[in-house]
Every structure is written in C-alpha cells, then in structure tokens.
Amino acid sequence: MDRRKFLKWGSFVTVTVATTGLTACGGDDDPAANPTPPATPDNSPVFTFQQGVASGDPKPDSVMLWTRVDGSNGGQPVNVRLQVSAQPDFSTLLVDSTLQALPEWDYTLRNKVTGLSAATTYYYRFLTGSQTSPVGRTRTAPAAGTPLSQLKFAFITCQDWSVNHWAGMEELVAQDLDFVVHMGDYIYETVGAAFQTGKVETRHTQLRLPDGTAGDDGSRYATTVNDYRYLYKTYRSDPRLQALHARFPVIAIWDDHEFSDDCWQDHQTYSVTDDATPRLARRRAASQAWFEFMPADVRFDAADASFQNIQIYRSFTFGNLATLVMTDERLYRADHVIPEQAAGSEIGSRYFVPKATLAGLEAQKMTAAAGALTPVSILGDTQRGWWQAQMDSANTTWKLWGNEVSLLRMQIDGTQAIASLIATGLVQSNAALAPLQAAMTTALVTDLTTAKGDGTYPTPAYASLKALLLANAGISNAVFDAAIAPALNAQLPPVTLLDQYILNADQWDGYNAERKSMMAFLKAQGIGNVVALTGDIHAFFAGPVMDDYDAATPAPVMVDLVTAGLSSNSFQSYFKSVVDNDAAFAAAKPLVYVEQNGAVVNTFNNTLSAFNPWLKHVNTDAQGYAVITLTAAKLSCSFHTLKPIADGVAPAQPATASTTVVEVLAGTPAVNVI
Incomplete structure (x- = not known):
C-alpha cells in the first residue's frame, strides 16, 4: 500500500x-x-x-x-x-x-x-x-455502546478578538478533557463597532478588513471571502487559541457572527431595511471561510449556487453514555416573527418585544401556512425532522443538544416591575410603610392597569393604593393627592412599558411554537435526560425547559445550560446601555442596575429570577466557560467566571475568579445549584 x-x-x-x-x-x-x-x-x-x-x-x-x-x-x-x-x-x-x-x-x-x-x-x-x-x-470517540464511567468536556462560545481577554483558553488547555464543544461566534464579523470599543487586551491589535463594508456606526463588517479569511487567520494567530486546538479535538457549530449579527438564512439585520435584501454572495463567502478554517467533518459544495451549499448539523455518539446532536440555527431559520421593518427598530422586533404581539403574529403566520411551523421555525422542517429522529433513535443515557440560542423563557412584566419599583420608593421615603410593600405593589398593578385601559395614564386615580393607605396607614385621600400622587406621576415611564415583554426574540422565545412542538415530541416519545448546551447570550443561565411557558402549570421536559461568552461583553452590559441611552427605557434602570457609593450594582439577575422562576442560576454580567463531567447517574456543569482585564492585560493564571456548579440528575429534568 x-x-x-x-x-x-x-x-x-x-x-x-x-x-x-x-x-x-x-x-x-x-x-x-x-x-x-x-x-x-x-x-x-x-x-x-x-x-x-x-x-x-x-x-x-x-x-x-x-x-x-x-x-x-x-x-x-x-x-x-x-x-x-x-x-x-x-x-x-x-x-x-x-x-x-x-x-x-x-x-x-x-x-x-x-x-x-x-x-x-x-x-x-x-x-x-x-x-x-x-x-x-x-x-477518537469511544465506540457506540461501549460502557463508559465518565466523559469530560468543555463548551465555549463568543470569543470576540476586540473585547476583554482570552485567558480562559490558556486555563482550558491545562485541564484534562476529552474534547471541546464550540457553540459559535468563533469570530465577530464587525470591526470597530460600538460594542467593541473599550477594554481589550493590548496583545490583540486592531483589526483591519482587506475589503469590508461601512456600517452606520462607523464600524466595518466582513463582506468578501478575503474578509472572513482574514478574521479566521488573525484569530488563529493567538497562541492560546492555537494551543487549545492542538490539545483537544473541537466539535464546532456556528451562530450568527460567523456571518452577520442576528442573521437568518442569507439576510443581515444591521438596519431596519437590511433584511429585505438577500446577501447571497456574502453568505456564501462566510460559509466557505468557516469550512476552510474549522476542522469539521461536514459537507460543502462549491458548485451549488445557493446559500445552502453547506450542511453543518450532525451528531456524535460517545459509548453508551452520550449522544451529541449539533444543530444549525441560522441557515434555515425563518425571519424574525416581527421583522425590523414592522417594529421600526431592533427594539420591538428582536429585543424587548411585547409578548402578546409576538404570540399573535406567530399564530397568524402559522394560520396562513395551514398550521405549518415553516414560517416561524429556527431549524427548518428538514432539520427539525432530523433532530427528532436523532433524539428518538439515541440509545445512550444522555442526549446532549448543541444549541446556539437559549431555550429558556426570559420575560419581564413591565407593569409588575414598575409597580414594585414605586412601592420600594414609597418605603424608602416612609419606613413605616415597609409592612405594606407587597400589598402596595399589588394595588399599584391594579391602578396602573386601570389607567392604561381607561386612558387616564400617566395620571392614574390610584384608587386601590389610596384605599390601602387610608385603611392601613391613616393617609387621607387629600394628603395622598397633594403630597404623594404628584411624586408618583413624575416617575412613571411611557405607557408602552406597561406590558409583558420577551427580552430576546432572536433566541427560542421568538420561535415559541416550534419550541413547544419539540418539547411535545420529547414528552410524547418518553425521551428523557435531554440537556442543551447553549451559548450566544453572553451570560450564565441554567434551568428546565418547560413544555409550555404560558400554561398555568408549566411542566419541565429537558434542561438548558447556557455559558457566558469567553470574552464578549456581558448580557447585562447591553441592557445597561439601553436604559442609559434610550429615554423610553430610563425608568427601567433600577431593574438593570443601581449605583451604590459610586459603584454599579447588578440588579438584572434578581429581575430575571423574579419573573422567570424556572431560571435556577443566573449570572448576566460575566465572561467565562463551562466544563461538563458526565456519568450515568448525573451531569455536573461547572460555570467558570473569569477575572476581569486590568490595564489591557489578561489576568494571570488561574484566570477563574469563581465557580458555580449545577447538577442534573439522570431521570429528572431539573437543575440543582450546588
């Protein structure tokens, strides 16, 4: 031979x-x-x-x-x-x-x-x-069916060259792992965007695309195959990323930034009208560069003239212990249920979306499609059928799902949140009202809802709150009208905030019908021990995925574990920017952060936990990675929060500042925080 x-x-x-x-x-x-x-x-x-x-x-x-x-x-x-x-x-x-x-x-x-x-x-x-x-x-992987006592691997995501540091890679190289799963955003297609200004390692020089297209904010974004190749070559020039690849086999999928932020199919979403125009050549260039630079066993056909000339969804089996199903949640997904053109902005389309409006439009699209999920799907019909077949045929103890965007519901009830903030303010101004805080919040929800409905907002009658304070605190209606009502009215937000909102409709919350269908499939087939490994959102989350988050009593079906970005700016920092810079959301600032003695204190974790009881672990302001240790009895996930950058220098090893461990016991779709 x-x-x-x-x-x-x-x-x-x-x-x-x-x-x-x-x-x-x-x-x-x-x-x-x-x-x-x-x-x-x-x-x-x-x-x-x-x-x-x-x-x-x-x-x-x-x-x-x-x-x-x-x-x-x-x-x-x-x-x-x-x-x-x-x-x-x-x-x-x-x-x-x-x-x-x-x-x-x-x-x-x-x-x-x-x-x-x-x-x-x-x-x-x-x-x-x-x-x-x-x-x-x-x-190599253990042969299918081989009894395994343990499997250990890391999953990572969101490694922006231009933000923070990559010390987490160096730390990972020193660990004893079987492989690494990369959930996407391996590169960021933009250079010099607003979110990429500020803290970054001095060893990461400024990127300059060979071609590129100018963005509205003064940034440039990759457009040609040479642009995307340049990004991969530059990212791979870092010796820490090289060492990670040289040490472990990597199983990678893409998310959006390998092509374009919050993309769908071959459409970009940088401006309100962007996604009206297909970007076929750009999509093909991005796909080719990913194929060239990732050691992935996938199909790519350069002769296919479509934007779907590559298939990256695939599955792996590790002995009798785990099946890993990697999905592609960009190339086949339908447009966001509320397009940017309809909302006039990414706010109301992809972020901070009224829940009832989103559900209503999703139902309309399905009705127009004779009940099909096609126009409201992330996976697309073919890939969803493949996912179902993979889950149904897996004969391993655990079924792991490499899933780019979170399955966990993340919502806020604006009326409840504003009522709670006002009640807190009343207690701060009059400590004697502290025993009434919960009751005042309930009364304010009623009063704000009434005023929104009858058109008297932003000067509610406060009938419920007046009655409560008169009966329990001796505050007369005249005193209330003269001394309290004007102060309350002055802090009321725009009426549009008095609604229930989905925080991020680019993830599975924006494709709720398909999520419910997939959870129903797992329940009907009796498929247990399903755990999603997720990235994208730049925060740590862990919790059960419910069959129907809007049901009176949602039932858990599987678990979603979400890792923070390895270097990218945090989820909380984006919402901080919104409440700091958008007057319409200024009143929501205490829901995101407060300032105490000159320091910024994150309140976003508590806000999300209060409105989403299925979130068992929340850390919205972090960079880091996750390590999974898998046995037949349990899955243990260690979330590593990294130390911050200091004066342009990555922290010395160990780079981890703190660790949170969550466990999923076999047979139970629940998360236990250790």
Whole structure:
C-alpha cells in the first residue's frame, strides 16, 4: 500500500486511511519516507504554519485534521506531508501521506483520517520544505455502546478578538478533557463597532478588513471571502487559541457572527431595511471561510449556487453514555416573527418585544401556512425532522443538544416591575410603610392597569393604593393627592412599558411554537435526560425547559445550560446601555442596575429570577466557560467566571475568579445549584 495516496472527497477534503504501525525511518513501501524533511534550497519559497494545527469531529474510527500553509508560492499548490502516530515521538507512523495545500482554499488543509482505533489518543504534525508544524494531540470517540464511567468536556462560545481577554483558553488547555464543544461566534464579523470599543487586551491589535463594508456606526463588517479569511487567520494567530486546538479535538457549530449579527438564512439585520435584501454572495463567502478554517467533518459544495451549499448539523455518539446532536440555527431559520421593518427598530422586533404581539403574529403566520411551523421555525422542517429522529433513535443515557440560542423563557412584566419599583420608593421615603410593600405593589398593578385601559395614564386615580393607605396607614385621600400622587406621576415611564415583554426574540422565545412542538415530541416519545448546551447570550443561565411557558402549570421536559461568552461583553452590559441611552427605557434602570457609593450594582439577575422562576442560576454580567463531567447517574456543569482585564492585560493564571456548579440528575429534568 502507498501511504501517500489519498482520496478526493467533498470539495477539498481529503481522506487517508491509517495503517498498522510503520517505523518513522521509512516503511517497506516507501523507503524515502522520513519524519525530518530535507533542507529547503536557498532559492525555494519558505512555508510556515502560522495558524497552528487543529483536529475536530472525533468518531470512533476517524478524526478531521487541519492546518494552513503560510507563504508565497505564486498561486501554485504546496505539497505537505501529514504524519499521524500513536506515540508522541512519532517513532511509529500510522499515516505518512503527501497532501496538497491549494490556493483556491487559501492553502488550508482538511484531511479526514480513517481506520483509527476507538478511544485512543493520537499525535499528528504537518511538514513542508524545512518546516514542521506544531504537534497536535487528538483523541477518537469511544465506540457506540461501549460502557463508559465518565466523559469530560468543555463548551465555549463568543470569543470576540476586540473585547476583554482570552485567558480562559490558556486555563482550558491545562485541564484534562476529552474534547471541546464550540457553540459559535468563533469570530465577530464587525470591526470597530460600538460594542467593541473599550477594554481589550493590548496583545490583540486592531483589526483591519482587506475589503469590508461601512456600517452606520462607523464600524466595518466582513463582506468578501478575503474578509472572513482574514478574521479566521488573525484569530488563529493567538497562541492560546492555537494551543487549545492542538490539545483537544473541537466539535464546532456556528451562530450568527460567523456571518452577520442576528442573521437568518442569507439576510443581515444591521438596519431596519437590511433584511429585505438577500446577501447571497456574502453568505456564501462566510460559509466557505468557516469550512476552510474549522476542522469539521461536514459537507460543502462549491458548485451549488445557493446559500445552502453547506450542511453543518450532525451528531456524535460517545459509548453508551452520550449522544451529541449539533444543530444549525441560522441557515434555515425563518425571519424574525416581527421583522425590523414592522417594529421600526431592533427594539420591538428582536429585543424587548411585547409578548402578546409576538404570540399573535406567530399564530397568524402559522394560520396562513395551514398550521405549518415553516414560517416561524429556527431549524427548518428538514432539520427539525432530523433532530427528532436523532433524539428518538439515541440509545445512550444522555442526549446532549448543541444549541446556539437559549431555550429558556426570559420575560419581564413591565407593569409588575414598575409597580414594585414605586412601592420600594414609597418605603424608602416612609419606613413605616415597609409592612405594606407587597400589598402596595399589588394595588399599584391594579391602578396602573386601570389607567392604561381607561386612558387616564400617566395620571392614574390610584384608587386601590389610596384605599390601602387610608385603611392601613391613616393617609387621607387629600394628603395622598397633594403630597404623594404628584411624586408618583413624575416617575412613571411611557405607557408602552406597561406590558409583558420577551427580552430576546432572536433566541427560542421568538420561535415559541416550534419550541413547544419539540418539547411535545420529547414528552410524547418518553425521551428523557435531554440537556442543551447553549451559548450566544453572553451570560450564565441554567434551568428546565418547560413544555409550555404560558400554561398555568408549566411542566419541565429537558434542561438548558447556557455559558457566558469567553470574552464578549456581558448580557447585562447591553441592557445597561439601553436604559442609559434610550429615554423610553430610563425608568427601567433600577431593574438593570443601581449605583451604590459610586459603584454599579447588578440588579438584572434578581429581575430575571423574579419573573422567570424556572431560571435556577443566573449570572448576566460575566465572561467565562463551562466544563461538563458526565456519568450515568448525573451531569455536573461547572460555570467558570473569569477575572476581569486590568490595564489591557489578561489576568494571570488561574484566570477563574469563581465557580458555580449545577447538577442534573439522570431521570429528572431539573437543575440543582450546588
């Protein structure tokens, strides 16, 4: 057998088959093979491996290996040798193949090595000219059905180059993991956006896209394949990200920023009218760059002229312990139920959306589609059917779902929240009213609702509150009207805040009918021990996913575990910006933060917990990552909150400031905070 032969497969992916061990000084079929490449002549181009090496998508008998050759070759292919061994010193070679890095794929290499042994550690490297790449370490998955006592892995998300720091990657490299799951936002397509100004490591220089398109806020966003390639190459230039890839196989999916913020299909959403126009070329460029730079065993067809010329949803099995189903929640999703054009802004469309309006329009779209979920779907009909089949056929103890956007309901009752704030203010001005605080809140909800309904807002009659204070505090109506009512009226927000709101309709809350359908499927089929691994929202959350969040008594079906962004700005910081800069939401400031002795105190955690009792753990102002330890009896998730950046420098190791552990016991869709 000629070890240097390989099969062309699916665009530029190649496949090599591992052999029985052959000595590194050459085998009987290739006496010229040698782990040390010959010296490069002085006049020959020199190639390097500046983006390191990577492995991904571990199966029991295969793994995908990746590198990129950097250096000028006049647009000609570059021959690269791949060597794989079960020994770290490469004393015996299982693969010693010559591959070609092609200019049309930006000199990236993606080689699937098959014929490997299950649950085995392997080492790999690439060689060209006089250069040898860093050595990568990878591990195949245990064979399906194999009894496993434990599985340990991390899941991460949202690693903006231009915000905060990447010390968490360095910390992860030191851990003993089987693999890493990346939930997307591996790159951020924008450069110089408002949210990317401020604190960032000095070692991360300012990004400058080779092409790019100007945004309304002075930023630029990636548009061409060269732009997206530039971002991947720059991100991969960081030695900490390189070390993470070289240490563990990575199972990756994308979210939105690999193409465009809050995207759907081939549509962008930077302005009110943006998503009216398909961005086919941009979507294809983003997909190609992701395919080129991620070590993922997926299908990409450059000859397919559509924006759906790539399929990245796929599944993995780890012994008898876990099935991991990775979904794509951008390429097939329908437009947001309330388009930006209809709301006039992302506020009211994607964020802070009236719940009743959202539900009504979702029902209208389904009625127009004869009850089909197609126009209100994140997954699309085909992928949803595939997801159901994967869940139904999984015969492992746990069914893990790599899910980009949170399944947990996150809502606020504006009337209740404002009433609570006013009642708190009354107690602060008159401590004797403290025993009446809960009753005052209830009375104020009634009074505000009445005033909104009869048109007397923002000068409510306060009939319920007056009666309460007269009967229990001796405050006459005349005193109330003269001394209390004017102060209350002065702090009332716009009437639009007196409603029930969904905080983020870009996640599953904005596609509620499909979520309910999927939970109904799990219940009907008796499929238990389902846990979603989620990113996107830049916060830590944990809680059960209910069959119907709007039911009188919602029932838990599965669990969602959400990790904060590894570096991206926090969820709470975005809402802080809204209440600080949008007059319509200024009255909601105490729901997001308060200032005490000059320090900002996060109140958003308590606000969300108060209106969403299924949220068992909430940390809305953090960067970090999550580590899962899985056994047949329980899933243990450790949320690592990272230390902040200081004067442009990442914290010294250990980078973790605090850890919160949550557990899910087998057989019960519930979260216990340890």
